[in-house]
Amino acid sequence: MELPVVNHPDYVAKINDDNKFPIQKFGALADHLIKESVVKKFFIPQECSTETMKSSHSLEYINHIKNKTLDIKLQKKIGFPINDSVVRRSFVATGGTVLASKLALESKLACNTAVVVIMLHLIVALVIVSLMMSL
Numbered sequence: 001m002e003l004p005v006v007n008h009p010d011y012v013a014k015i016n017d018d019n020k021f022p023i024q025k026f027g028a029l030a031d032h033l034i035k036e037s038v039v040k041k042f043f044i045p046q047e048c049s050t051e052t053m054k055s056s057h058s059l060e061y062i063n064h065i066k067n068k069t070l071d072i073k074l075q076k077k078i079g080f081p082i083n084d085s086v087v088r089r090s091f092v093a094t095g096g097t098v099l100a101s102k103l104a105l106e107s108k109l110a111c112n113t114a115v116v117v118i119m120l121h122l123i124v125a126l127v128i129v130s131l132m133m134s135l
Helices: 025-035 059-066 072-078 084-107 113-133
Strands: none
Touching: 025 113, 059 084, 084 113
C-alpha cells in the first residue's frame, strides 16, 4: 500500500526574495518524493473552511489573515508579510492537515508535506540536543 501524501503547489508561497524563511523547501520536498518514487501522486487539499479554522483560531485572527490586515508586529512573528499567496498557502496547508488526518484514519498513516518539513527540523533539533546532553 502506498503512503498517502498530501501536497499542493501553493505550499510554496510567493514571498520576498530576501526573506530568511526557505519557502522553496516545500516544493523541493515534493519534487524529491516524486523523483525518488516515494509517491506516485499527491492527494491535493482544498482550502480549509473558516468554520474548521475557528476550532483553533479566533475569527478575528482568521479575518485579519484573510483580509491581509494583520498588524506588522504579528506578521514579523509569523516570519513573512501577509500577501495573497501567503493567505492562500495558509488555508490550503491547513486543509492539507485536515485531509491528511482523514486519510490517516482510513489507512493508519498519512503525511502532509506542509508539515513534514517542519517536523524534520524539530526531530533534527531534538537529536542534536540529545547528543549534546549525553556528552
